[in-house]
Each structure stands twice: as structure tokens, then as C-alpha cells.
Amino acid sequence: MREIDYSNYYWKDDQIRLRSIQEGDWEGYYTNRFDTPARRLLQCAVELPPTIAEAKNFAETYAEFSSDRLMFTIEDLHGENVGGVNLNSIDEKNGTFSIGVQVDKDHRGKGYGTRAITILLKYAFFERRLNKFNECALEGNEGSIGMLKKVGCVQEGVRRKVIYTNGRYYDLILFGLTKEEFMEKNRDEQS
DSSP states (O other): OOOOOOTTOSSBOSSEEEEEOOGGGHHHHHHHTTOHHHHHHHHSSOOOOOOHHHHHHHHHHHTTSOSSSEEEEEEETTSOEEEEEEEEEEETTTTEEEEEEEEOGGGTTSSHHHHHHHHHHHHHHHTSOOOEEEEEEETTOHHHHHHHHHTTOEEEEEEEEEEEETTEEEEEEEEEEEHHHHHHHHHHHHO
């Protein structure tokens, strides 16, 4: 395949780019399923052991943007797969949506998740005409809480003791961000 010129590509910033999931991405998905602490924070549960068939099915299901969950692979500018992000729970009538993100263990703490969410926020707000990003984080998930605050989310509340895992009940911390708040935050950062 010919070298791709990404200079005018919408789905990127100066450190990452988003692309469609490809068949070969099943291996990364499969491998990530062995990171139980991270998966527990993401899924709010301990998952059953992963299977290769399930991982391949995941890649096949989401490869063509053919579902209501728009799944992307996050890659660095060298083309290395560093995680995944998705736009989900889209409610066109009310203009609301959520975003899920998982950064591979070796790539956490480098801002890739924050960057990927920012790209999807721009798409949701300025291309899809959506108005409100709603998300929640499991109590103790400091990485996600910090990331949500970094993109400008406001803590809107707490659903107390609603998730049972690891032998106890946990709170879900609710966050939100409107298009107007996102525009204001980005205006401030560009000044």
C-alpha cells in the first residue's frame, strides 16, 4: 500500500490519530482483556476469561462502523496501536452521547485517552450537532476522573453504592459537558 498523507486528516492531532478497527486489531483487544484491574474499572465487573473467537468477533463486528457504537483504534503517529475509543449511547433527539476509552497498559499516562476523547468531542459537537456529553466513572478510577476533568467535564452527581464488584458496593461519579462548555474551554486554551 502507498504511504498515506495524514496532513489533512480530520481524525488526528499532533500525537495520535484515530482509525477504523481492522481485523488484526483483535489481538490487542484479546491481550487487554488480561488486565483485570483496568477492565474492572472499565466494565465495573470481572469479566470471564477472554477467548480468541470473541476477540475476532469484536474486531469483525466493529470494523465497518456498522453499529450504533462507533469504534476506533487509537494509534500513535508511528502507527502503533495504543488503545481504543468509541462514541456510544447517541440520542439524536435529545443531543446526548457518551464516549468510552481504553488505553493499553504500556501507553497509559501519556495523554492519549484525553486526546482521543477530545477528537470525538469535536466530531460529536461540530459534525453530529450533539449537545451534551454524559459519562460516569467508578469510584476510585482516578485516571478516568482526571481525564474527564481535563477535557472540561463537570461533576454532576454521585450514584451511591450502585456497582457491586470486588466484594463491595461502589459509587458511580457522574460527569457532563455541554457543547457550550467545550467551546469555552477550548477558547480559553487557545488564547
